[in-house]
Amino acid sequence: MSEAASGEDLADLELGADAMRELGSKVLERCIDHVARLGETASCGDVHDIEAIRSARLALPEIGMPIDPLLDRLFDEWIPRSFTTPGPGYFAYVPGGGLYATALADLIAETTNRFVGVWPAAPALAEIEASVIDWIAQWMQFPPTARGLLTSGSSMSTWIAITTARECRLGTRIRDGVAYVSSQTHHCVAKALRLAGIAGDRVRVVPTDASYRMDLDALRRAIESDRDGGLCPFFVASTAGSVHFGAVDPMDEVADIADEYGLWHHVDGAYGGFFHVVPEFRTILRGLPRADSLALDPHKGLFLPYGTGALLVRDGADLRRVHGASADYLPSNPDDEVYDIASYGPELSRPFRGLRIWLPMMLYGAARFRAAIAEKRSLAVLAHERIAALPNIRVALPPTLSLFAFRIEHPDRSPEDNDRSTRDLIDGVTALGRVMISGCRESGRDFARVCVLSFRSRKSQIEHLVADVADVAARTGRT
Ligand SMILES: Cc1ncc(COP(=O)(O)O)c(C=O)c1O
Known part of the structure; x- marks a missing residue:
């Protein structure tokens, strides 16, 4: 890189094929070596040596550098100063590991750099992403009306779900809307409610029973009290696997209550949702397929690297009603039924996330x-x-x-x-x-x-x- 940058034509950023091969193989070697050593790497690196950590704050060089010293510092000094999240002994927080096939998928997606935000720009790639969402919807036993979106993680999925629920259930009555969570609900739900314009004084924290599951009588009482007070109960979140103790809320019963009072029922399946893939575990997660929206983290339960979240919405038309937008400078979608990704979520330009799930699933197979x-x-x-x-x-x-x-x-x-x-x-x-x-x-x-x-x-x-x-x-x- 240094030679190219100091050469005649500084504006030419293209690498030749040989340089790409050389850079690629150096990076690949270091990555493979890193994975090969995970079993003998300390389960938590030294994250306290502030001076060494601050050494990662480099000044931007005016002239580019060769890759070897950069890889040395990354792999020898900075990457090890972290929790060893991909290591086999990582039982902290919620692990996943990070399948290597996804790294390769990202390499393909980012090297080919196609635009998947709107269907006409890369229709076959949008179809790949749509098929990943279909597979997930089938695993979760969602109905054919379901649509979804691949996101960067469950926090984003939850925010999109709540914004959709707010629009569909409250319209302009935002200030009257009340949401119900439990004392075990992940903090990303309260954050997403705030981001969606639901103030803290409109969020009720329902107590849990001795097994840390939402207390259904308390939920019902809270809804009725708000309704009697002239407010508009509109949203309840259940958790399929809480972050503290792994508790699973009685989702079927919460779905009954949500139906009775007209609430949107969101399920946080970030940690536990993918256990629904195994038929024997479906009784533990009874009621999950009845959710109006379901947040999932393939970067947990499908073992993929961080940055892979998913959202399913039972009635895909709701997602589309809230996110559909068009501009006459963009190619128009030939058919409302095709999966025009930008019409189902807040992003326009975005990475081709579908491939990072599709490739490992095709390589390994569902079994x-x-x-x-x-x-x-x-x-x-x-x-x-x-x-x-x-x-x-x-x-x-x-x-x-x-x-x-x-x-x-x-x-x-x-x-x-x-x-x-x-x-x-x-x-x-x-x-x-x-x-x-x-x-x-x-x-x-x-x-x-x-x-x-x-x-x-x-x-x-x-x-x-x-x-x-x-x-x-x-x-x-x-x-
Ligand atoms: C139960 C639960 N919900 C939500 C989240 C937030 O997910 P993300 O970190 O992918 O945004 C987590 C993350 O650990 C979680 O465990």
Whole structure:
């Protein structure tokens, strides 16, 4: 690159075929090497060395540089200073792993750089994206009226869903609209409500039962009280797998209540939605196919890299009514039925997201995704059995899907001491370097969480997890 930039024609940014091959193979080598070493990489890198971290703030060079020192710094200094999210021992937050096929799909999409915002500009590519949405809609047992959108993640999907619900159910009566979430609802829903113009004083937080599922009587009472007060209840969010404890709301019953009172029922399936791919798990997620909108994260449950979200809307016409827009400078869509992506979401220019799901799904086939998702749940059940059997451990909720939370509870110690021991357990296990777990605070108490959802996590990592939790828990017990 440096030679080209300092050559005769600075304005010529094209690389020759040989230079592209050389750059590409150098990048590919480093990526493959990185993946090959994930098993022996510390589960959490040094994210505290501020000086080394700030070294990533480089001045923009006037003359370009060769790629080798840039790759060295990236792969040797900066990438390792992070949580090792693609590693096999990553049980923190909600993992996914990041299938390599998606990186290749992005390479194709971004090298060919076609415009997929409007159907006439790249109709076959828009069809690829439409077929990905169809596959997801079929997995979720949504009706043929459903349409959807690939987004960057569930936060964006949720915001688009809420904006659609607001437009369809409230029109100009925005200030009268009331939304219902539970105490376990992910904070992205409150944020999306705010972004969609629903103020905090119009959001009701419904309590949950002993299993952290939305309390249906409390929901009904809250709706009736708002209705009696002249307000307009319009939206309720259920969660198919909460981020703290993996709880699944009674979606079928929430759907009944939503039908009765005319509410839009949104399901947050960011973490748990893709468990619906496995037929045996559909009873756990009963009612999910009745949602008016469903947010999903292929970057979690389909094991894809970050930046892959999806939204399904039961009646695709709603999505289109809110987002449809045209301009006479753009090629016109020959037919309302074709999948004109910009008519279903807020973006016009956007990456060709469809390929990053389509390529891995075509390469692996559905059966392997089903098998991998089913395995993650079995591994979580196994981890729970073993960890729950350790002394002085209290589990908050056994895994409904593939996530469970627990804390240290020495009967002769104060809750605050047990909180401290639980936090020490999280840090101590992660510091051993084989696995990483994270924590949460619920009802004023600290919990450690284990979420098994990386395709790279197999039985041996569960052995490491259980051994390291047992080891550190025994040590915290002695202090
Ligand atoms: C249950 C749940 N909902 C929503 C989100 C937000 O999704 P995203 O980070 O893709 O925007 C998350 C993220 O972890 C989640 O676990």
